[in-house]
Amino acid sequence: MEKVLKRCIHTKRYLNEVYIEVRKQDFQDACIDLYQNGAAILRVMFATDERQIDGTFKIYAVFSMPGRDEFFVVYISLEPDDLSFPALTYNIPAAHWYEREIHDMFGLVPEGHPDLRSLVFHDSFPPGSHPLRKDWTIKESDLREWGEGVLKKQPYDFMEVAGEGITEIPVGPVHAGIIEPGHFRFSAVGETIFFLEPRLFYTHKGTEKHFETLGFSEGIKLAERVSGTSSFSHSSAYCMAAERIAGIALTEKAKAVRTLLLELERLYNHIGDIGNMCAGTGLAVGYAKGAVMKERLMQLNERLTGSRYLRGINTIGGVSRDIMLMRDDIMTVLDTVTGEYKAFMKLLLGNVSHRERIESTGRLSRAIALRLGVTGVTARASGINDDIRRAHPHLLYDRLNFETHTTAKGDVFARMMVRAEEAECSISMVHSLFESSYSGGLTADRKEMPALCSALGYTETPRGSVFYWVKSDEKGGLFRVKFRSPSYCNWPAVPFAVHGNIVPDFPICNKSFNLSYSGCDM
């Protein structure tokens, strides 16, 4: 840490964010020092095109250390005449996808990166075209050809596994079930998966660029639609970033409503996910019971907020409805669900055929999870004690008494049990939220957005941590929005977890991760 601070050009502190500007040649050393000596976790890494402000591109790497509620944002400026920067991937494997993404979206070259194939864009996207640059334009014909997908302008080389008895199984992007699109290429030896290469970003919707055309308030609607089942967490993180920029302090009541809804979102996701895992093992009764509980909670959501996905409730500076008034409804539903849930878990844990399938399947070791920087349930099931609610307390989480549940096994069973324990924990948190009363109105006073200010927003979604980094422009609009959904960190871990498992177990492994394609693809 001291080493980093000694070399920096200047530092700036904003709330719990410490911005450290370093010279380009010191970037690698500074990040590696934080990572290795400080045991810091790379939370998010991104670039911005600030040529119209100070004539440079900037690259930011956000770290946080266990036990410290601070974010260390190491950043460098790149002059437009030299667009390369030293890659971190060799030493910090978690930077792998971020650097490829920066390469695609900005055309900045991470020097020494082991794999610079296009991550975001598929074969027919014109090479040398970088959408997140401010002066980017594209020809109508290029867009049409991109969609048609006939011309292979930058062919993607899948990793090939050669040898006797290796079969290649391509799957997707349109899958058999009702799920999101993605392409998987298995190299199997008989039934056993030797190697899996996922090709994602089929649902890339240009969300980050689209944010830049919107105002701060309109941005909420888009943030809610980044990943359907984490709508509320995403909009909360986005609003948090905006509120930190404007210096708005939430009222107690708004904090309570947000905490409550975050926990309700976690609850319906976790219970639904445990139910869905049963679909992977062919336990139809478990699947049905999970779906019924999920439906109860979704209908509760609809009565509380008017949306089954908790949309339209967050505003910048607060919330639009006082959910705390609907205590009776929430309590009735939770009591019913708690009863059903207990019987449900008893059924699952007592079912030999279900347990047999999920125990020791899809193991993700702690070492790999740590190196890839996975987050959320996946990380905790592999023995990494990391929960944004604990590590960086926000809303009312510093006041609530809850545990971070971890297990060391890292298999599908472990992920199911971490979800089960967290679901119980969420139920008790909702109960304790109703024990006290909260003062203040629903929204704090509106303030003007200051020009050219930036801040982080974050929270724990049901899948893991989500980060928003928002910067305002001169007129108080959105200059740049970077979001990092938990699925983006966890997707690279899936191939490691399925290695050595049989192909028919892939769906159950995949369901145990339950990753969002839309959130990852941006």
Place this chain on the structure above:
Amino acid sequence: MLREILKNTFGRKKAISFPEGFTGSPEDAAKISALQEKIDRIFRRSLRIRQVDAGSCNACEWECTALTNPVYDIQRFGIDFVASPRHADVLLITGPVSRQMELALRKTYTATPEPRLVVACGDCSIDGGVYKGSYAVANGVANIIPVNFLIPGCPPSPIRIIEGLLAMLNKVS
């Protein structure tokens, strides 16, 4: 057992109302029984839907999945989601059609045997929704393949999807 099956088959047992404690009034159930008659008559009790995600946020998919849960239990009306477009009567498409899904969508459409119906489900699939104008989306399914019917909503709730399918079937006859 056999007698029970025969009784149900010949008695044309009508839709059961929703389980207690859930939204979904008897009127909603009645609407579904009308739908069932249509399916019985036109599709011989078997309407098969292939759902294609063309870049949605995943909320619409979960609502489609909810249709098969014990509360809505859409299979009891002879409607089901199938694994291949080759088995489908209806393509139910969600999402604004991201450019990188365009080709896959066209291929799925071609793989669906005629006569086929295409339903655009959700606001994004109608005109791009919140993603309208982004460089990476085609602003709605109709810009890529011919669409027969629209189901608005963001996302449309399971009941709205069922109603939408009913309205579509009314149009078909």
